[in-house]
Amino acid sequence: MTPTAPTMPATDPARVKVAIRNLYKIFGPDPQTALTLVREGMGKNELLDHHNHTLGLNDINVDIREGEITVIMGLSGSGKSTLIRHLNRLIEPTAGEVLLDGENVLTYGPADLRRLRQEKMSMVFQKFALLPHRTVLQNAGMSRRIRGEDQDTADREGGKWLDRVGLAGVEAQYPHQLSGGMQQRVGIARALASDSDIMLMDEAFSALDPLIRSDMQGLLLELQKDLHKTIVFITHDLDEALRLADHLVILKDGFVVQQGEPQHILLYPSDPYIEAFVGEINRARVLRVRSIMQRCPDVPPAFSGVVSPDATLEELIEMSGGNTECCYNVQQDGADLGILDMQHLVRALVPARPGEDKLAAQ
Amino acid sequence: MAFYDGVFDSLGLRSWCDAGANDGPMTMAQLLQKKSGVTPEVAATQSTPLMDTPFPSLDSLHEACNSIPRTRDMTEAVELSFLSIKDPLKAVLDPITQPLSWALDGTMNLFEATPWFIMIPALLLLTWFAARSLGIVLLVAASFLFLGFIDHYTYAIQTLSIIFVCTMISVAIGVPIGIAMARNDTFQRINIPLLDMLQTLPTFVYLIPLIFLFSVTESKLYGIAIILYAVVPVIRLTDLGIRLVDRDVIEAADAFGMTDRQKLFGVQIPLALPNIMAGVNQTIMMSLAMVVIASLVSAPGLGVLVLRGIRNLELGVGLVSGFGIVLLAVLLDRCTKAALNRINVSTKAGS
Numbered sequence: 001m002t003p004t005a006p007t008m009p010a011t012d013p014a015r016v017k018v019a020i021r022n023l024y025k026i027f028g029p030d031p032q033t034a035l036t037l038v039r040e041g042m043g044k045n046e047l048l049d050h051h052n053h054t055l056g057l058n059d060i061n062v063d064i065r066e067g068e069i070t071v072i073m074g075l076s077g078s079g080k081s082t083l084i085r086h087l088n089r090l091i092e093p094t095a096g097e098v099l100l101d102g103e104n105v106l107t108y109g110p111a112d113l114r115r116l117r118q119e120k121m122s123m124v125f126q127k128f129a130l131l132p133h134r135t136v137l138q139n140a141g142m143s144r145r146i147r148g149e150d151q152d153t154a155d156r157e158g159g160k161w162l163d164r165v166g167l168a169g170v171e172a173q174y175p176h177q178l179s180g181g182m183q184q185r186v187g188i189a190r191a192l193a194s195d196s197d198i199m200l201m202d203e204a205f206s207a208l209d210p211l212i213r214s215d216m217q218g219l220l221l222e223l224q225k226d227l228h229k230t231i232v233f234i235t236h237d238l239d240e241a242l243r244l245a246d247h248l249v250i251l252k253d254g255f256v257v258q259q260g261e262p263q264h265i266l267l268y269p270s271d272p273y274i275e276a277f278v279g280e281i282n283r284a285r286v287l288r289v290r291s292i293m294q295r296c297p298d299v300p301p302a303f304s305g306v307v308s309p310d311a312t313l314e315e316l317i318e319m320s321g322g323n324t325e326c327c328y329n330v331q332q333d334g335a336d337l338g339i340l341d342m343q344h345l346v347r348a349l350v351p352a353r354p355g356e357d358k359l360a361a362q
Numbered sequence: 363m364a365f366y367d368g369v370f371d372s373l374g375l376r377s378w379c380d381a382g383a384n385d386g387p388m389t390m391a392q393l394l395q396k397k398s399g400v401t402p403e404v405a406a407t408q409s410t411p412l413m414d415t416p417f418p419s420l421d422s423l424h425e426a427c428n429s430i431p432r433t434r435d436m437t438e439a440v441e442l443s444f445l446s447i448k449d450p451l452k453a454v455l456d457p458i459t460q461p462l463s464w465a466l467d468g469t470m471n472l473f474e475a476t477p478w479f480i481m482i483p484a485l486l487l488l489t490w491f492a493a494r495s496l497g498i499v500l501l502v503a504a505s506f507l508f509l510g511f512i513d514h515y516t517y518a519i520q521t522l523s524i525i526f527v528c529t530m531i532s533v534a535i536g537v538p539i540g541i542a543m544a545r546n547d548t549f550q551r552i553n554i555p556l557l558d559m560l561q562t563l564p565t566f567v568y569l570i571p572l573i574f575l576f577s578v579t580e581s582k583l584y585g586i587a588i589i590l591y592a593v594v595p596v597i598r599l600t601d602l603g604i605r606l607v608d609r610d611v612i613e614a615a616d617a618f619g620m621t622d623r624q625k626l627f628g629v630q631i632p633l634a635l636p637n638i639m640a641g642v643n644q645t646i647m648m649s650l651a652m653v654v655i656a657s658l659v660s661a662p663g664l665g666v667l668v669l670r671g672i673r674n675l676e677l678g679v680g681l682v683s684g685f686g687i688v689l690l691a692v693l694l695d696r697c698t699k700a701a702l703n704r705i706n707v708s709t710k711a712g713s
Contacts, residue, residue: 088614090616114619117617118618122618123614123617125610125613125614129610129611129614131612131629132611132633133632146618146620147619
């Protein structure tokens, strides 16, 4: 689970690939009028009750950084699937901007938009959405054929990526002959075969059973280590979000409640809604040493062992054998980063309340 | 005095009514009254009891006011207006529909000219390609040998050739209309009442204007009647089939940047194919039903024998040819259903 190669810490400023600016989406017969009401501060429920418009997205601002996995999390109805469909304009916004490499996607005409979808953004769907009348290989090479490339290139690219996601040997079968997990592997191969920089994954693993889901998360992380795609991943599952996210965006009722580095959100939830989410999970498995260690340049000579900053707390507890007296030196590539004592670790395992949170921060 | 005289008098319309007075042709009722010796004037003086109040129809209003037309004036007007547009309509429709006559006659000649020992194996081969089922091929073989044995082979082949041409044309017209309906809600809303009308109009009703438009000896007359009746299911099921294509798959097609044309031919039509084929099956069955009625307007085939059975009360002829039609229906249905199942297996939807 711990990456061996030095990974870029999420706090480093990577280039912004896609920027969502002041994005609004209102469903209903007259969204523009409703938009002025929303800008004047009307809430979702009032808008629905009195004006019969549904507020889908409310002033969304998110930076999606190149080569990172940005996870957008929220419960059903929070607008996360609506949001991801604005990136490739499967849904048109009511107001706002979507900037891809600084270019506003919303000004694109039909031809530009098709090129965007064919070459720059590929998508993986919750219900797989494979073409049932085409073989697995034809499905995987679909994006190439759409672009007008010949069948040989499509088959070669499709076959290459099917191989990569572990599906060699089923090329001639039809999607309905495969299990759910295998179908989604085809879905991922199809998205990868288009060679786009950006991959949109709409609840890609939600329809799979837990064991397969965990496999698929592993597959995605492993692919990402080599490919460094810009991935936007939608999920309603916090464990999944924390496992995959470099940048976590939490949506509720169409607006962003909190976004940032997942460890930070876990330690300092800004909202009771997020606390309720965060309270349910196994913190030891998710929190990493780097998030709670004490940074100090001169490490005291007496410590019980050396630990990597990317180790989870669970691993550290196992290492200590449950001894709360231990204190560990955190090192990366032989350089001292700081120390972590077990008593501090135990305190971090207690879900934070907003009041204590501020105290702890000081 | 007629019952509604008072109404027109009190509205001050009497002069308008009388101005329109003209002695049109006498109605049957007037004739009977005259014969019984009761003049209208005498009849009118007897006051009508309340229970006998006539419905204020055109005829009873006409009795009180001559300016109001009678019902038969109305039907006459309909007839005259049809007759007045008949010639321009014929000038437009005749050349457009002429290829239909050629197709029907040409195919009929071809089917009849082909000797039975070539035609039957050809049909069996076609059945094999469509259905890929030995059982159905044997059924077709047995049926045609039987029909030949009882000297109904020529009639059956005539019926088959009409159905063949009419189904081809119905599919050629119906599938594009169905696709257009699936893509455009307004077009669908306009078309549905038309399709309902075509399906519910008694089949004899469209024969009436067609007889006026075209000569009864022309084969396109029954061709049009059959196609109008049989094209409906293929339109409806194409529309339905395309609308039923999984939204997720369509969304995926959009997300990967398919053009409308790629989406139509690469996704929508292939996935709607089982429904379209079900429509074709229905179209064949309906043209078979219509081909019997079309024998009234000189369509050849088994229907002619059925008609002879009715006209001359030749019970045996009617029953045997009726059985022949049932046999054809079973064959066509089995073949198309087997073809449909083959498609269903190869495009079965996921999970």
